[in-house]
Amino acid sequence: MKLLGCLLTANDCYKTKRTIRPKGVMVHSTGANNPTLRRYVQPLDTTPGQEELLTALGVNRNGNHWNRPGLDVCVHGFVGRLADGTVAAVQTLPWDHRGWHAGTGTSGRSANDTHISFEMCEDDLTDPDYFGRAYRTAVELTAMLCARYGLDPMADGVVICHQDGYRRGVASNHGDVYNWFPRFGMDMNDFRADVVRAMSDEDEEEDDDMVYYQTLADVPEYYRTAVDKAVEQGALKGEREGVLNVSEDLCRTLTVLDRMGVLDRKG
Numbered sequence: 001m002k003l004l005g006c007l008l009t010a011n012d013c014y015k016t017k018r019t020i021r022p023k024g025v026m027v028h029s030t031g032a033n034n035p036t037l038r039r040y041v042q043p044l045d046t047t048p049g050q051e052e053l054l055t056a057l058g059v060n061r062n063g064n065h066w067n068r069p070g071l072d073v074c075v076h077g078f079v080g081r082l083a084d085g086t087v088a089a090v091q092t093l094p095w096d097h098r099g100w101h102a103g104t105g106t107s108g109r110s111a112n113d114t115h116i117s118f119e120m121c122e123d124d125l126t127d128p129d130y131f132g133r134a135y136r137t138a139v140e141l142t143a144m145l146c147a148r149y150g151l152d153p154m155a156d157g158v159v160i161c162h163q164d165g166y167r168r169g170v171a172s173n174h175g176d177v178y179n180w181f182p183r184f185g186m187d188m189n190d191f192r193a194d195v196v197r198a199m200s201d202e203d204e205e206e207d208d209d210m211v212y213y214q215t216l217a218d219v220p221e222y223y224r225t226a227v228d229k230a231v232e233q234g235a236l237k238g239e240r241e242g243v244l245n246v247s248e249d250l251c252r253t254l255t256v257l258d259r260m261g262v263l264d265r266k267g
């Protein structure tokens with residue numbers, strides 16, 4: 001899975017700075033025929049790596065992306081096509097931020113208070129190749145989040161879609177993802193099972209896909225000492241609001257350098 005970071009800092013939801021303790025992942029799909037990530041995700045002048053992100057995502061010339069005030073929706077991530085047509089995931093809120101994605105359910109409660117959320121960008125819902133790639137990326141993203149927050153994807157109510165949330169009384173009445181998955185013979189039971197498989201695959205194999213960490217807090221414990229030192233020494237430039245956008249490969253390299261004592265040198 002390719003995972004980019006482009007926080008929607010101009011969205012009113014981001015500005016609330018409210019956090020949650022994640023207890024699950026809610027999968028959404030957009031309900032509109034536009035599989036491109038640039039439709040929803042755009043960096044601003046203040047976004048770290050703006051130029052690289054614009055190259056990767058492509059430019060939205062319609063001004064209708066979600067990195068702006070005045071919207072009542074915001075999710076933690078998107079799955080869709082990059083400018084080159086490949087399918088990737090992009091993180092758009094800190095994972096423990098309280099998102100605006102589920103509305104309120106019949107119980108009066110909301111999955112906004114408990115669930116990390118992401119949107120799968122829909123196409124016209126007839127392309128099995130795009131569905132397969134988007135589904136796979138969604139599985140891998142969910143597996144990563146479950147691993148990070150110690151969530152059991154098979155436990156009741158943990159990995160659910162928007163419509164599941166409605167049936168459970170914790171989300172508004174939207175059909176996603178059952179408007180899409182069944183067209184290709186899949187449902188959320190298949191999805192949960194695939195997340196479990198992805199998690200056990202991750203345990204067994206070395207993951208050679210590039211992973212990026214947005215902030216120092218996102219950097220796993222075992223790399224943190226070395227990354228910390230590199231930031232302290234000014235070798236790794238921390239950007240606005242502590243955003244690093246550092247790759248796992250770089251973290252690994254820094255850890256090796258740290259073991260050699262390189263990062264302890266003064267001046």
Ligand SMILES: [Zn+2]
Nearest residue numbers: 028162174176
């Ligand atoms: Zn939804």
